[in-house]
Amino acid sequence: MSDTTFERSLIVLSCLVLAWIVAGIVLNLLSIAWVIIIGLVVEIIGGGTLLYYYWGKSYMSRT
Secondary structure, three states, X not given: OOHHHHHHHHHHHHXXXXXXXXXXXXXXXXXXXXXXXXXXXXXXXXXXXXXXXXXXXXXXXXX
């Protein structure tokens, strides 16, 4: 995965998590705390997966 693709993937992931948090609060899907916790967990796991499995392995193979 190239650096630009990794950067755009993280931006899209962050925007989706932010949209989830805003929609969850506005639509009152769950309590505000749970909406934020779920958003943070998805951001951390999704970002870590992108960093380690997709970008990190291809980056380390280039060195």
